[in-house]
Amino acid sequence: MSYTIYGINGPVVTVRGGRGLAMMDMVRVGDMGLIGEVVGVEGDTTTVQVYEDTAGLIPGQPVTSLGAPMSITLGPGLLNNIFDGIARPLKVMEERSGPFLDRGLDIPTLDPDRRWETTVLVREGDQLKAGDCYAQCPETTLITHRCLVPAGLSGRVTHAAPNGSYTVADALIELTDDRGTVHTLRLAQSWPIRTPRPMGEQLPIHRPLITGQRIIDTLFPIGKGGAAAIPGPFGAGKTMTQHQLAKWSDADIIVYLGCGERGNEMTQALEEFSELLDPKSQQPLMNRTILIANTSNMPVAAREASVYTGMTIAEYYRDMGYHVALMADSTSRWAEALREISGRLEEMPAEEGFPAYLASRLAEFYERAGYVRTLEGKEGSVTVIGAVSPQGGDFSEPVTQNTKRYVRTFWGLDRALAYGRHFPSINWLTSYSEYIADLKPWYDQQVSPRFMADRQRIFTLLQEEDQLLEIVKLIGADVLPEEQKLTLETARLIRVGFLQQNAYNQIDTYVPLEKQFQMMEVILALYDGAKPLLERAIPLSQIKATGIFASLSKIKYEVPNDTPQRFEGYHEAIRAALRQVDEANR
Structure with missing residues (x-):
């Protein structure tokens, strides 16, 4: 059958000429052969979503069906590569057409000549x-x-x-x-991107994705095979946080998806990943990384498809028995693409103009995460970490609220923390993780039975600090009892010496769990040791005068990751400082 273009509305093209096109079929549109997908069929009129710029198309040009759903080729050659939203290698496209990419390029995902x-x-x-x-x-x-x-x-x-x-x-x-x-x-094999790849069995999440970031691994962990959201306003550090997770998490393979991001950010990610060595193997990190770039100036329809492209690639490596981490940056711009295309299709808008099916599309994406037993009998996982960019930092907007329904970890970024140079700028009062109970047996066995108890005490001190700060704003800190002053000082030590982490410091950029546990133990040892002195009416100022609080705030820079035995020296320093204060008041 022959099909021709009848109408053009941005990336949405109306096609007439027969009844042979089926929903989700791939098509070639116009004389340039632009890639498109059938998104609506009504009688002999078909609606096609085009994944490239439609400038220059005119009614009457041909449309050719490829007779299959939107699919990508999966095989060796995906790693150490960068693709556009529909899995065309950008390096090859640049070789063919220069830095300004031509349209209608028919380039295979994998190099057909490489052996x-x-x-x-x-x-x-x-x-x-x-x-x-x-x-x-x-x-x-x-x-x-x-x-x-x-x-x-x-x-x-x-x-x-x-x-x-x-x-x-x-x-x-x-x-x-x-x-x-x-x-x-x-x-190689082909697979339709909108169809989840089959698995043998969905397994319960029982182990964390270790990231080396203290506020994540200790306070708000994510399970391997889980889903997390990183919402935050512009400049709060969403992209940098995802870069840290991509660099340091203990996933076997990283799929980094730049969905509607600025081109300079994707360039920075590509340059950084190319230069960075994998900490486990000292090999280039790109040897286990796949980048998918659909920048903000690329066609909006391809942005909508890019998340499915990335997820299909992640599931493909999961099926081999690998643990994959998928970083999607950002799902808000993906949702904006849905909104624009929905408007072109003249669909009824819902809240803030987003389509009524926004929630179901988000669910389809996040539900493809999971820890599974593959058809072969191996264990593999896909962990999804999606950034959300609410306009003005408003977490009540539809994308953030609907995302919270389908993820179990929420790392809410705070503009005030970011502007105060506190990174990662994850707000410990608005963030949460629902994986704590699932992961407790793993932490008890692999780190220490005291790890989760220490975590809860750290979290309680931070919550108490928040309540006390409200009082301090009204009447000042001087009138507080000494025990409450100790809570404020310990919480400040936790914030500055534990939660705040320097991505550019060789020691502090990545911290193993054992060191995180030892840091908590030292901070709590000081807190527990100081309380009996305060009960004897000894002022906190005398303990601070020993310099022990200032000393502990520098642990993160002074104790290398491979020498945890040095923490015993800090325990001894605490005992010596408290003993000095005790003897001075006898």
Whole structure:
């Protein structure tokens, strides 16, 4: 059938000429062959969402169906690469058209000419089922790429290629199913981005994603396979916080999705990630990172598709048994793309002009996170961390409120903390984590049975400080009892010496859990040791005069991550300072 353009409204194109187009079909639009997707069918009129700039299209130009849903090619070559919102490699696009990208470029996701040293793991006669690994190759020095039998396919191997060097399109094995149909399996496979990849079993979340950021790992942890939101106003540090998580979290693979971000921020991320070494292997971090860039000046429709592109890639590596962290920056600009396209489609707007299905789209995205047992029987996970950019820092707006319904960790950034140079600027009074009970057994076993109790005491001191500060604003701090002054001073030590973290300091940029626990122990030891002295009417000012509070605030810079035994020296310093005050008042 032949289809032609009837009307053009920004990225929304109306097509007439037949009834053969189906919902979600990929199409090529116009003489330039722009990539689009069918989003509405009514009689012989079809509505297409175009993922490229539609300037220059005119009615009467042809539209060609590709006969399949919007899909991407998955295989070796995704890592250490940067793609646009519909998984076209930006480096290759720049080579073809220069820095100002042409439209309608038909560029494969994976390099068709690159050869991979492949080990074929099966032989003729082997029985395979969905999820079984039939070949593998070293994708980077850090990650081994494992090729799995696609879901819904099983049978007997009737041909297996020998080990050797292959491209992503070369046939590796032939699998004959029960009906006698022969299926050719290669290094690469295709998958529709809007369809979640199947799993064997959804497992309960039982271990944290270790980030090395104290306020996250200690106060508001996120479980591996969980979902978190980072909302905050402009300049509060959402992107920098996500950069820190991408650099230091203990995920095997990072998928960083710049959705509607400024181009200079994506450039900064690319440059930083290219220069940074993975702390575990001392290899370039890009060897386990995939960047998807759909900057604010790129077509708005591709921004809507980019989150599904990133999630599909994350699920693909999850199925191999890897733990993947997906950073989406930001879901607000993705929601704005939904709003613009919805307006072009003349749909009924809901709150603040967003479409009525905003909540369900957010749910579809965040619900694809999870800790799973794969079809092969391995354990893998996708952890989703989505930034939210509410206008004016208003957390009551629809995107933030709907996101809170589907995530269990909420790291609310505070403009006042950011302007006060307190980073990460996560507000400990408005943030929360619902994973605490799930993760407690892991912390008890892997760190210390006292870890969660110390965390609760730290959190209680911060809450008490907030209440006391209201009193201080009215009557001043001098009239407070000495015990309450101790609470304020300890909370200040917690804020400055524990929660505040310097991303540019070699020691402080990443802190292992053992050191975080020891820092809490030292702070609480000072608090517990000072209370008996205050009960004897000894003023807090005498304890402060020893310099012990100032000394503890520098622990984060003075104790290297690999020498936790040095904390015993601080415990001894606390005992000596308190003993000095005690003896002076006898």
